Amino acid sequence: MKLTDYIFGSRRGREANRLERDAMSDPFLAEALDGFDGVYGNHSDKLADLRQRIEHVSEHGKRTLPALHRRRIAVWSSVAAVTLGTVVWLFVIPAFKMQEQDVPVMVAANTPLRMQAAKAVVAENKMSVRTANSENAVTVELYDSAAVEKVQSDEIVTVAVPMSATGNNRFVRNLEFEEYFRQNRKVTMLADGSPAEGVVIVEFRVNDVGVPSAIQVVSGFSTEVNADLIRLLIEGPRWEPTGDRRIRIEVTYP
């Protein structure tokens, strides 16, 4: 088990025991574990940021700015961001307020259960439903809510949902991540010998460097699978930053 799998995973089972045992005779590992456990913080973000900076220095041979300079820049950036934010809040947001009301929620409609969920969202919110090809989420036609029945099983249903109806969370798809997931997922069997099969929904925000952070498993079926998916999210391709807004993805094992 890798250290990051242990730190961000469930820490249960034989593999976790193996790593804890190794730490009993390996001071490097023991001190690292003690450090992660002793200091509260968003370590997944920090590790992703460090990886990126090391990659940058390795590729370009240049050191990133020293800490003091970075802090100064951070302070001035914050001041600039607050000023800019105030201007946007006062003058720009009112002009776009109407466009913000509808946020697309992607619902993969390839199971009856999810289809039912899509229909419920539509019925509750009296919305229009648009269908789109799964590889290309461009809206093609408008339907009324009854038309969800006609959506083919392999299609993605895009539902326009008011921001308030989703609690600011929304399902999104990242095709690059989906490919990465298909190629790099490790867990195929569970500890009890049964195959790892099922759907996992995770929620997270994407930080400024494009790495999922504050990841929370909303629903899943195995702690090993959860840890595997969290690892893939942290180590996988970059995402569009979301600021403080949290997004959801749905992943199907195998």
Add this chain to the structure above:
Amino acid sequence: MPDIDKANNAASDEKLLALYAQDKTNRYIGELFGRYIPMVYGVCLRYLRNTDDAGDAVMDIFEELTTKAGRYEIREFRPWLYVLTKNHCLQKLRRRHTELPEDIAAPIVECLDVVKMLDGDVEADDRARLAECMDKLPDKQRECIIKFFYDDKSYADIAAETLYPLKSVKSLLQNGKRNLKICLERGNNETD
């Protein structure tokens, strides 16, 4: 590292060090250091107690590594990097005139012989003595030792099964190992 050959991803630490020594290409040392970022960051967290300081220290250590790796012959990279990391953090604390907290100054790895014995690396005579010493342990310590070393349960598994807090599980294991060590040493002295 996107541009590094796939073959290098599988290369040993020492091979990457040798490649770096040959042509001083930062990509090799970046690939090598990338494997240890979580470990180095974790150790820095332990000493510096702050995510920003730990992050800065990781970058400093990488820079130090790029200069030192070309100058010294490093036979085993992992322990060498550990010492480099630890010394860097201690120096940083010294510069700040910060005293090392007691829990950090204490050795983190101890009772190695006992761990080896519990791991099954034990002669027949010692096995009998180990069993005797196990019987003498307080119940909770014995329970944790058995679950951890013989049933392969993790700290979290043991905490879930026994309902002891996680911290208590760790300290019960620690004290159990210490008591076993004392008991085994006493037995050795009596034999001598």
